[in-house]
Amino acid sequence: MSRLLVTVDIVLFTIRERVLHVLLIRRLARPFENRYALPGGFVLEDESLEAAAARELREEAGVEKVYLEQLYSFGDPKRDPRGRVVTVAYYALVSETQPLRAGSDASVAAWFPVAQLPTLAFDHRKIVECAHQRIRNKLDYTNVGFELLPEMFTLGDLQLVHEAIVGQALDKRNFRRKITQKAIVKPLKEWRKTGRKPAQLFRFSDEVGHIH
Amino acid sequence: MSRLLVTVDIVLFTIRERVLHVLLIRRLARPFENRYALPGGFVLEDESLEAAAARELREEAGVEKVYLEQLYSFGDPKRDPRGRVVTVAYYALVSETQPLRAGSDASVAAWFPVAQLPTLAFDHRKIVECAHQRIRNKLDYTNVGFELLPEMFTLGDLQLVHEAIVGQALDKRNFRRKITQKAIVKPLKEWRKTGRKPAQLFRFSDEVGHIH
DNA sequence: GACATAAGTGTCTTATCGACACCATAATAG
């Protein structure tokens, strides 16, 4: 009946320049000094795991109100050289347009393409890979794709999100067919006029509700 | 940076009499004295989470060598009236023929149909429902169905397992087509002679490997 | 030998998924 250190670590995804990125934080303390690691920290005595994850996201990444979901718990006794630490990993999704609050120490937090990560501290690489796999799997049967977009988006935007997550190009017509016939998206009467030909805007059809 | 109590709880499934059952243990101590609860216990300082789950299964249920997979972690600060306890839940699957070792205190451990559970201690009902949903979802695209069967089984057996998990009858011909064309099952040259017409025996085709 | 029980087998229809090519519209470059 021993007490253990319990942390949460969060894999925060976003899409920048059509590429899936993860937020990493440069460690200033030992162990793994100067290595990049996931945002995270200890769970306090009276907060839920999810609340801890949300708080760490706020404190370390300056991010508020994100889609947040539990990923997996990692408890190998040797995963932290300092001693026994169990971590409950979460993943989170933010749209590119929702900027990180500058409150976080910008010099240490940075976005990395998920396909080109630096060497990470602890077992964080494994955690990132686990999270990436999870959102790839959930792309088809849940709403995770929408969480990486602003409220209004074009079908082109949505396709780019899917392509960034699965890491390969998709057929435009097949993609649009699948999305529209699932009726999880609601066409608006507005068109985006930027760029080339105006594109119709859509929003997530909240009548369906969020599926996890 | 507070230390927290960390437990593992295990939802152990089996199929008895064509119905999905869960193993529960009657609590002898407070809180929830005399209520049924999931087998589980504290994680020791130097064992992994999975090792803790396997150990508790051995100690409390007398079960060895089962399919064991992490389910979810529950960390509501109020989930245990004694104080803060984070639990990492696992689910496990055993075949009906693999008997529980009598070593466990048989008077307190008992199987309950998952559809007719007694009132459970803590948040264990939620954990069982979460596990049930998980294996239902995984039935189609993983091997969980086989883990509830002995090494050799008939397609009729396998169909009964699927029916017990999804809770409804399946069409025999469609089921057999799906199973056989996925080639995840290997026909043997043996027939089971019990019952009525002899039925061909199969085994899980381990060439495919286990898919989680 | 009649009956009860589970094993085993095929077709048709429908839905889904992937492959595939062209025109339209607006901004920008020359």
Place this chain on the structure above:
DNA sequence: CTATTATGGTGTCGATAAGACACTTATGTC
């Protein structure tokens, strides 16, 4: 102003998967 370029938007065909559906066969029991 017109040529270029980038993105938006659209339909068909074939393959595959999935669901609905009924009868015959082998064995044990009464």
